[in-house]
Amino acid sequence: MTHESPAPNSQPTMNRSAPVTASTVLELEQPLPLDCGQALVGARIAYETYGTLNGDRSNAVLICHATTGDQHVASPHPITGKPGWWDRTVGPGLPIDTDRFYVVCPNVLGSCMGTSGPSSPAPDGQPYAMRFPVITIRDMVRAHMALLDALGVEKLHSVVGGSMGGMQALSLAAHWPTRVERVLAIAATGEMPAQNIAFQEVGRQAVMADPNWQEGAYYGTGKSPDAGLAVARMAAHITYLSEATLSEKFGRRLQDRESKSFGFDADFQVESYLRYQGSAFTERFDANSYLYITRAMSYFDLADECGGQLADAFKASKARFCLVSFDTDWLYPTAESRKLAHALNAAGAPVSFVELSAPFGHDSFLLDVPELDRVIAGFLSK
């Protein structure tokens, strides 16, 4: 059953004013089984759709969002009012053409934009907080599949995702091989590299070191671990950019001052920028969601899930694959996509792989890279 929300995020237990989303919310009637062995009862999935499902239900494109993304792929964010995170790519006449495709973008499990996560009420009416089960990328995809079932989409025309969205796309292809015809994974990986696990651990420790975190039970206390979450975001944000971007955008320039303060203000523009990014993030994201989602990413290892060989993960797939990496992305470097390309080749799957040149680091997949537009449009059009 689906119903129009603003309901999902209006738990009175949330600390600040509830974000209002116009997304649709599906409440699952069956418990959602999870990799940890538990099942989530009464799970909700918030999602947006664009375009129209055609008569033979063959034009559905699932878009999977990245770590702190949401279902507002091409519609304004309800809290920040900013345009959808991929509105340069998804829309009428754009590379993912909503005149042609029925685009579905769900908020991932564990998040805080309407889909069940640690800030959602547990069956006892109180927020789950750390009682929310630890989830995996495959659990997120399992929720997506339940949504597609409800929408009457048996087989996807394509699944598309960047970063963590790419991991979901690959997980879908590996574990639900009959349900997708094209898989486009951008700046992704088949297994979380140690360096990324390390950065995410720094982020989680920053949140948990904040006394306002209160072992996760901060909902309704009037205090939330904003300082810790902001530090986590600042560290993560650096990993999304490239050294060249930082140098070009900020260099060593000072922020609103003629000389160094000989203090610990944000003297440098880059410091000011990061502080702003960190603080703005806390306005729109739940700290516990950040813990759960990054945990899911660090557990991601497709080879391990499929018997040890990455190639075996794609044995049953009949889909066509396209992998894209960026030359300045040091978080999910080209080597990760190349490993996937090797595995898909060994599995005999039709695969394309391209490393595009773009200056923006990992964030390139969200920004103006005309060649990426061509690859997306071309891959989906055939």
Place this chain on the structure above:
Amino acid sequence: MTMLRPDLAIIADHVAPGSHVLDVGCGDGTLLAALRDERGCDARGMEIDAANVAHCVGLGLSVIQGDADRDLAIYPDGAFDYAILSQTLQTTHRPDLVLDHLLRIGRKAFVSFPNFAHWGVRLSLLWNGRMPVTRLLPVAWYETPNIHHLTIADFRAHLASRGITVEQSWFLSGDKLCSAAAANFRAEHAVFLLSRAAG
């Protein structure tokens, strides 16, 4: 048939319909598309240039960005009926190793290359004493991608020394075939269909 370059047309005409093909250095995907659309092949490509790969993806082709010198190792043995290397051998750092990979990955291999012993090239060297800039070799020595020029005689000698079997060969002068006998002098282009000798 679409307007294929003469050496590509020869290859396309001699690939068995419905076969599995890897085109190494597939460029803009012209041959791949012809093999797929007109011969019903499962045709894959490898290409070093990102813009070419993007173009191929737009044609619905399966192309991996990679370098023949470095990335052929990713393909399992015998994965393809044919491995194709057209006009690429002379651009690789180790043509001998690339050739070994081709015949490992494919049961058979098509290899085409410009013949550096063509009379026009010889004349240019003889009279001018300069590296030739011809219709087929249009780029000056310092910026040519062709770093391992070879002649038909060189190639035949190499195949003999490695025990590689020549199944068929074609020699082109302009768009026209010429005989094998004087090929090393008269042919601008050579196309070989190779296989590993049995045993």
